Amino acid sequence: MTDKLVLYTDANFVSPYAMAAYVAIAEKGIPFEVSPVDLAKGEQHRPEYQALSVTGKVPLLVQGDFALPESLAIIEYVDEAFEGAPLYPEDVRERARARQIQAWVRTDLAVVRQERSSDNLFRKPAQPLPALSDAARAAAAKLIAFAEHTLPQGAGQLFKTWSIADFELAFMLNRLVSAGDAVPSRLVDYVHRQWDRSSVQRWIGLWSARIR
DSSP, rough: OOOOOOEEEEEEEEHHHHHHHHHHHHTTTOOEEEEEEEETTTGGGHHHHHOOTTTTOOOOETTEEEEEHHHHHHHHHHHSOOOOOOOOSSSHHHHHHHHHHHHHHSSSSSHHHSSSGGGGGGGGOOSOOOOHHHHHHHHHHHHHHHHHHHHOOOSSSSSOOOHHHHHHHHHHHHHHHHHTTTOOOOHHHHHHHHTHHHHHHHHHHHHHHHHH
């Protein structure tokens, strides 16, 4: 495949879904370009963007005449279409587990996402965040229990090799860690290990460049 890859992301570089797609492509080691879309200005509704992504959302991957929205679809396409480091475990059951983790953190725990914005992962809040509501505390406890059960003791990743599920679980946990909420130390270490990956730091570099 010779057509260049272009990944359309949010212009603020805080979307967890755009970031997941970016991290996946970066981990795969594929050359690609980033094209920010200013959602606040409604650029996602412009006819030229709608022609590529009828959903009008980010992320969107474009390769020649092929346009693919939705981060999960992008991640799986990149993993299957290109050589490079695998984004999912080789074992079929572990691969299914990785996809389960992705699906769960994306569809459950909405109250945690509401009370612990992804913005806080990149910029320290100007003042302490309010305590979690009862509902959010229950959801946070559920997240922590899940992570404690799923992450093997003494391991820095979920499976034998790193997978994109590590990033997605760590991103959700980091909503709590970055806010100073109580999280077991081994999970804090796990979050920091994922956050230190070069693919993640490259994205953070894009965010940093935007705010200068």
